[in-house]
Amino acid sequence: MQRLRSLKRRLTAGAAPFALATALSFSPLPAFAATDGPTWAPTASERLVKLPTVYLKKSIDRDFQSSGLAAAIRDRTDELGSTQQAILELQDAMEMAEGEVRIELKHQLLAHKQAFVQALGTRIDLQRREAETRAKLYEKLLDRIGAEEAAMTPARQELVAAQHLARQRFESAIGDVDMDVFGSGAEMSRYSEKYAENRAAIEALAAKIAAHPMNRMPVFDGEEMDRKTYLQRLAEDSRTTLALLGQEEELLGYMGKLVALDAMALHDEIATAQAEEQGIDPDQAGVELSDAARLFLN
Known part of the structure; x- marks a missing residue:
């Protein structure tokens, strides 16, 4: 009985996080401002333009890997991996659990699923920053090459x-x-x-x-592709990545909605268990308004 009340207090205290999960299920994740969080700011320098074509992307990739944005993406990926493993372990444990222990495991599972959704949303936003930055960089390099060609009368x-x-x-x-x-x-x-x-x-x-x-x-x-065609291909790949990230955001919305529904179901399960322990029929709890009206008529 005491453990059920404790679980209910914990679930109620976690209403705000679960409300966030509900919000995620109905609206897209808000994007960070351009100045918030880790960034990557490559430049379309003369040195980069003069690099051998096949080395161009490798140089850009290496510059990205040393940036704070890449480090943040790696951190979120590691977090998702550990959280996913914890979810799998909790699901296995629930198969052998009963009663209050099972309810406790459900609560932990919901908390981990919520953390997974939030970490995944953050990573998608960071990956969007990377793809947008790459597309802009490739377009600037194409502009420089175009300017050089135009200068050749x-x-x-x-x-x-x-x-x-x-x-x-x-x-x-x-x-x-x-x-x-x-x-x-x-x-x-x-x-x-x-x-x-x-x-x-x-x-x-x-x-x-x-x-x-x-x-x-x-x-x-x-x-074989010349430098200009190659950069156009890279820019196109970045725009394709942005489209895929938009699709992943839609999947994330459905995952958030399921977390919210699971939280509501767990809340209802705990409330029902409390009522049964107190000998209350959940379907008959409370006073009927028609019965209360007689108090005033008599």
Whole structure:
């Protein structure tokens, strides 16, 4: 009897948290203000723009992982994991419990479910911040690339192309010129031999650089993507993530509603158990108004 009254007091004292769960079931979670909580503020710097395309996202990911926002997401994920484990253990314990012990376990289970919903809501909000920040960063990088391309007038582009062709012709002819200077065949001096060795080493290094993984273009669906297309793809992925987070918020709302309904059911179960112990029929408790009216008529 005493334990039932204690449980009822605890449930009543927890009315505010359970009211929050009810609110979660009918309305979306309020977003934090831009200045609240952990943040991540990457910049579309010149260094980032000049990075090899395949290294671009890795650099952004590493910057994010060192931010306070990433740490907060990891904390919420760890909290969700431990809370989920506690819920599973309580559900197993309830299968073997009876009476007041079962009611106590139900109360603990509700408290853990409420904590799970709140932690999940916080993580969704933090993940939304990450996705929004990534989308804005990719769009800024695209703007910088677009500005650089716009700055290349047709005359400038023609000049750069002519310089590139001239450099290729020079590099193809320089070997022949040097060999004429140093001599060839059996008459090659030690200087020409050394030059040939250096030339071979340079060509090997150049080939190695050209084939280096950092100089490769990202590949999606079997096709290579240039820097601009790659950034557009990353921005699109961030917007897709935002859409999925919106769907998760809807799932969270249903979870909160179930927590609220379970709390109401537990409150009713405790009230019914108290009434039965006191010998009161819950369906007949109280005074009928028609009976009370006779008190005034007589």
